[in-house]
Amino acid sequence: MKLLAFVDMHGSLKALRKIIEKAKKADILVCAGDLTIFEQGMGYLLHELDKIGKPVLLVDGNHESVEDMRKACSLFKNTVFIHKKAYKVGNYLFLGYGGGGFSMVDKSFEKGSKLFEKEVNKRRKIDKNVYS
Structure with a gap:
């Protein structure tokens, strides 16, 4: 599987x-946050990414709210909001956690990491090629 990962696009x-050009060679795209600058043009950017016709996994950055990003992603066929979720594509497991960026301690992440640990252990029982 060929992965195209990007972050801090900030609406550029x-x-x-x-x-879009590099996505031609990718099987899946992953945006690790800050797609926008405070959500400006979020619908347009998601629409353009959706038109690529490949799965686009996203988490919110510190420039997007969880609620608005989740709602916007739900409007498109190929965009999947994976904040605090596990998402499997073929033999690959993606664990999403967005937001933050300015704190030394994130209690919410600490809680969420328990979910991720459970997901990895569950997959490890099924597939011996799971690494963490």
Whole structure:
């Protein structure tokens, strides 16, 4: 599987064009946050990513709210919001956690990591090629 990962796009149309071009060689795209600058143009950016026709996994960055990103992603066929979720594609397990970025301690992440640990252990029982 070929993965195209990107982060901190901050609404850049130049970056979007590069992503669309590079996505031709990818099987799946992963945005690790800050797709926008405070959600400006989020619908347009998600629409353009969705048109690529490949799964686009996203988490919110510190420039997007969880609620707005979740709602916006749900409007498109190929965009999947994976904050605090596990998502399996083929033999690959993606664990999503977004937001934050300015704190030394994130209690919510500590709680969420228990879910991720359970998911990895569950997959490990099924597939001996799971690494963490």
